[in-house]
Amino acid sequence: MISSEGSNAELRLRIYAEPGEEFNSKNLKVKTEVVMKNPHVKVEKMGLPVGVKPWEPTLDALRNDSRPFTDTKDLTLHLYTLPFPKGEQGDGGGGLTECLISDVLKHKILSVPGYGARVPKPAGTTYRVSEAAGKGLGVFATRDIQMGELIMAERPLMITPVVMPSRCTSELQGLSHNDFVQVKLHDAEKIFEWVVDRMTPENREALMALTNSHSLEGGGPIIGRVKTNGFGESEIVDGPGAECQYSVLCDALSRLNHSCSPNTFRKWCGASFSMQMRAARDIKKDEEITTHYVDILHPAKGRKGQLAVYAVKCTCVVCANPEISDPIRAKCLQHLQQIERQDWQRDFDVPTSTNPKPLLGNLDMYVKSGVETTDVYGYCLFMLMKMYAARGDIPTMRVYSEKYARWQSARTGLVIPQELIDKGFGMISVAEMVLRMKGKMKGKAKKI
Ligand SMILES: [Zn+2]
DSSP, X not given: OOOOGGGSOOEEEEEEOXXXXXXXXXXXXXXXXXXXXXXXXXXXXXXXXXXXXXXXXXXXXXXXXXXXSOOTTOOOEEEEEESSOTTSSTTSSSOOEEEEEEHHHHHHHHTSTTTTOXXXXXXXXXXXXXXXXXXXXXXXXXXXXXXTOEEEXXXXXXXXXXXXXXXXXXXXXXXXXXXXXXXXXXXXXXXXXXXXXXXXXHHHHHHHTSOOTTTTTTOOHHHHHHHHHOBOOTTSBSSTTOSSBEEEEOSGGGGOEEOSSOOEEEEEETTTTEEEEEESSOBOTTOEEEEOSXXXXXXXXXXXXXXXXXXXXXXXXXXXXXXXXXXXHHXXXXXXXXXXXXXXXXXOSOOSOOOOHHHHHHHHHHHHHTOTTSHHHHHHHHHHHHHHHHTTOHHHHHHHHHHHHHHHHHHHOOOOOHHHHHTGGXXXXXXXXXXXXXXXXXXXXXXX
């Protein structure tokens, strides 16, 4: 079960016909509309309120796989099967994704360099899905996994707008808020059914096997599963300004439970059109593999409120001891804000201080608190690599260079050449210069 910032949409879509035009498939248009929060609201009943007519839009206009080109400016939503239309070039390895997306987004997806690459496979079996005490199902490591290793890579089951099209709001004037929400949920489920109808039987089965934490909130079975398991992805947006936000729904990846000390990074790979999960620290066999649904640097009380939206009551050690964890997280956040203003990952200058003690203290604190998925952890590794280079200590420089490389691979999915790691990302020249200077100084001392 995964969620993220994308779940709280601030835009909604309107399905409409121009004034004077009949509301049919030819005239149908969908546009982003008023800014509002995506309602994680409960309504008492499922289905339509008494007196409200069923919504029967003809959505043939959305079936557009056969269109020969994509209009790079068209924000109208269409149904597509990706990575390639059915029957064309297969699925490129990794399965098919049903999408309700704009042409703008489709064009963006198809324009990624190397698009159509195969979905990478982890080395051997890395996980199993089984009962997690008090949390339903969870994902567990079947062997020791090293920081940076690929744990899973998966093509999404579907990609849909966070706020689904629904009937024109003017039809709903005079309805109570409860009835209004009920109609919106009903209409959204109808469109979801269109998307699900296009799925392969295996994908449909996988979707319906996912947890639905919202079954008592008045929405249908598909919307409930999407709300429970879908997550936002910064690269799956209409473009600069993110005119439309989308929900990405996966299978096994959606089974990961939340932790306030998560041990994985999630990364979208545009070339293979897949979501990938890598280890953010070393993971032991049988350890639960986790992600985060909310910002782990928020205080425990804030996280509790945000997690309630996903029906999650976190009982982790970080949440159980806020008097200890909150000050550490606050310090981590402060540190993060300081380094966010720096281009530290490209700064290979010799550090002004070569005393590693304060950084080693911070690193120890961050490891104990389990915040390896935040940039401050990588920053400490990077700075320690530079400091030990500046001290002429090549073996210790390499220890941090190796860790930093693994952390960067986990975070970005990039493979860093071993030669670059051995050379401390170029810092070895500093270390060698320091050693030469030390050698000369020793030589001078001898002469005296
Ligand atoms: Zn927690």
